[in-house]
Amino acid sequence: MTNIRVKHTLIDERSILELLQGYNLGPISRCSFLTRGLNDTYLIITPRKQYIFRVYRYGWRNKEAIQFEIDALQHLKNKTFTISHPIAKRDGTYLNEIDAPEGLRYGMLFSYSQGERPAINARNAQLIGESLGKLHHKTDDFHSEYNRGFKIDLNHLLDEPTAMILPVINKFFGKKVEGDVQEIVENLKTGLRNKELEIGFCHGDFHNHNMHVENGKIEVFDFDGAAMGFRAYDVAVSWWNLLTNYGEKEEECWEAFLKGYSSQRTLAKDDFASLPLLITARRFWLLGTMLQNEDVWGTNWINKQSLELFILQIKTDMIREM
Known part of the structure; x- marks a missing residue:
C-alpha cells in the first residue's frame, strides 16, 4: 500500500466537540462545518448563544502569529470596538493544539457576530x-x-x-x-x-x-x-x-x-x-x-x-x- 501525504484535512465535527469540552459553554446543541477558506470554520450552537470555531490551516499562521492576533482583538475589545472576539477556555488560554495528519494546527473559539452581511448602499x-x-x-x-x-x-x-x-x-x-x-x-x-x-x-x-x-x-x-x-x-x-x-x-x-x-x-x-x-x-x-x-x-x-x-x-x- 502506498503511503499518502496530506496537504489539508477536514476535521470531523465530533473532534471539534471534544475540543469544546475545555470551555464553559454548557450543553452544545449543534456543531456544523460552516465554510472552508484559508482556515476552516465551524458554527457552534448552544441553547443560549452561537459561536464560531476556527481551525487555522497548517503552515499558514504559527502560534506566535496567532498570539499577535489575540492581542489585537483583546485590545479592540477593551477599547469597546465591536468585533468577533476570542473566547478563553476554562484554564484562561485561547488556543487548542490539534495533531492533524499534515502537522500541528491550532483552533480558537470566537464570539458570533449577529446580523447579516451589509448590503452595499x-x-x-x-x-x-x-x-x-x-x-x-x-x-x-x-x-x-x-x-x-x-x-x-x-x-x-x-x-x-x-x-x-x-x-x-x-x-x-x-x-x-x-x-x-x-x-x-x-x-x-x-x-x-x-x-x-x-x-x-x-x-x-x-x-x-x-x-x-x-x-x-x-x-x-x-x-x-x-x-x-x-x-x-x-x-x-x-x-x-x-x-x-x-x-x-x-x-x-x-x-x-x-x-x-x-x-x-x-x-x-x-x-x-x-x-x-x-x-x-x-x-x-x-x-x-x-x-x-x-x-x-x-x-x-x-x-x-x-x-x-x-x-x-x-x-x-x-x-x-x-
Whole structure:
C-alpha cells in the first residue's frame, strides 16, 4: 500500500466537540462545518448563544502569529470596538493544539457576530467607513510582544506575490508580457516609496464580506490578514471591493465611505494619493495568495482567460493612476 501525504484535512465535527469540552459553554446543541477558506470554520450552537470555531490551516499562521492576533482583538475589545472576539477556555488560554495528519494546527473559539452581511448602499458604505476610521483610531496605541510574521508592506503586497505570479504569466503569455507585468510592479513600488504613508495596525481585508450589520451597527470579524503596515491599504481594499464587485454603485458608495472614515480620522494627502496604487497592489496580493494556496482554490481557474482579466485590470489601473 502506498503511503499518502496530506496537504489539508477536514476535521470531523465530533473532534471539534471534544475540543469544546475545555470551555464553559454548557450543553452544545449543534456543531456544523460552516465554510472552508484559508482556515476552516465551524458554527457552534448552544441553547443560549452561537459561536464560531476556527481551525487555522497548517503552515499558514504559527502560534506566535496567532498570539499577535489575540492581542489585537483583546485590545479592540477593551477599547469597546465591536468585533468577533476570542473566547478563553476554562484554564484562561485561547488556543487548542490539534495533531492533524499534515502537522500541528491550532483552533480558537470566537464570539458570533449577529446580523447579516451589509448590503452595499450609501448608508452602509458610510457606516463601514466610520467603522474603519474607529478601528484605526483605537489601535493607534496598539503593540504586541509577539511577531506577526509579516507586515502589510511592499514585500507582502508585491514582492512575494510577484514571485508566484510571474512564472505563471510567462507560461501562458511569454517573456514580453511577463516583462510588462514586472514593469507595472516596479512602477507601483516606486510610486509608493515616494509617499510618506501612515504605518499602524491594519485589518488587512476590510470589506463587507468580513462584517455583519445589525440595528445600524457594524461588527467586524476575520482578522486573519491583520498586521502592522500601510493604513491606506485598508481604505484601498474597501474601494477595491466597490470597484470590483459593485461597479454601478461605486461612485456614490465610495463618496459615502470617505465621509464616514473622515468623520473619525483624517486621511493624509499622501495616503489618499496612494489609494489607486494600493488597489493594484491588492490585485497582486490576491492573485499571489490564490496561487500559493491551491489546496483551497484548486488550479482549474488558472487559465488564459482569468490571467488576461488580471492583466487588463492592472493595466487599466495604471491608466487611472496617471
